[in-house]
Amino acid sequence: MSERSRVVxxxxxxxxxxxxxxxxxxxxxxxxxxHVIGNETEVHEGDKIAELGVxxxxxxxxxxxxxxxxxxxxxxxISIDMIEKAQKKTKNFSNITILRHNILEPYPEQYENFxxxxxxxxxxxxxxxxxxxxxxxxxxxxxxxxxxFYILDYNQIDLKKAPFYYRFFIKKLECPxxxxxLSYPLVDTLKKHNFVLKNRYLHxxxxxxxxxxxxxxx
Ligand SMILES: C[S@@+](CC[C@H](N)C(=O)[O-])C[C@H]1O[C@@H](n2cnc3c(N)ncnc32)[C@H](O)[C@@H]1O
Numbered sequence: 698m699s700e701r702s703r704v705v706x707x708x709x710x711x712x713x714x715x716x717x718x719x720x721x722x723x724x725x726x727x728x729x730x731x732h733v734i735g736n737e738t739e740v741h742e743g744d745k746i747a748e749l750g751v752x753x754x755x756x757x758x759x760x761x762x763x764x765x766x767x768x769x770x771x772x773x774x775i776s777i778d779m780i781e782k783a784q785k786k787t788k789n790f791s792n793i794t795i796l797r798h799n800i801l802e803p804y805p806e807q808y809e810n811f812x813x814x815x816x817x818x819x820x821x822x823x824x825x826x827x828x829x830x831x832x833x834x835x836x837x838x839x840x841x842x843x844x845x846f847y848i849l850d851y852n853q854i855d856l857k858k859a860p861f862y863y864r865f866f867i868k869k870l871e872c873p874x875x876x877x878x879l880s881y882p883l884v885d886t887l888k889k890h891n892f893v894l895k896n897r898y899l900h901x902x903x904x905x906x907x908x909x910x911x912x913x914x915x
Pocket of ligand 1: 704705706707749750751752753755756773774775776779798799800801817818819820
């Protein structure tokens with residue numbers, strides 16, 4: 698992973714991930730993510746869902762409840778600290794599997810053409826541009842044609858027009874890749890890989906975007 702990234706979560710941050718996220722969002726995050734997964738994501742009972750960079754499993758549980766027993770959620774994660782947290786948090790869900798996997802590398806063969814949905818939340822911005830391309834290349838092998846790909850991340854905005862606290866957060870607390878992501882050609886890059894934008898939802902005064910792409914196979 699790039700040294701310009703801060704997206705692999707370990708140690709203290711891993712241990713208190715939920716608490717830190719809740720604090721940073723002034724306790725709005727739990728309600729927000731429930732709304733995004735519950736109302737802005739097209740999920741059917743029985744769907745198979747891949748979460749790339751599953752973190753501590755909070756999102757995976759919300760998805761597992763929607764796909765019910767017939768469906769399944771596989772969470773791919775690189776950090777052992779986060780894997781331990783996710784396995785503990787999701788232990789009562791028989792339809793969730795947490796796997797150690799770097800999303801910049803090819804997936805295990807059994808997942809080829811397997812998933813109806815892929816979801817990535819606050820990971821994409823932390824990849825170098827060439828890594829984003831790698832990630833998409835491997836993702837296309839595991840997503841079914843017509844499958845949906847959801848990206849929750851910072852929105853592309855003019856930082857000069859953003860509230861001061863957000864400018865401070867991006868410049869002082871986030872990694873350089875997050876700052877660059879604010880001018881990243883997200884929709885065009887995804888289109889080059891045959892992911893066509895279907896819906897885009899904006900949140901937190903347009904600072905955060907949730908984009909739904911459909912994988913069209915070219
Ligand atoms: C900011 S956290 C977001 C976690 C979760 N998606 C969420 O929204 O709560 C990013 C997660 O992606 C994981 N991650 C970063 N790079 C990865 C990679 N190349 N492969 C797999 N997981 C990765 C990190 O370790 C971390 O758990």
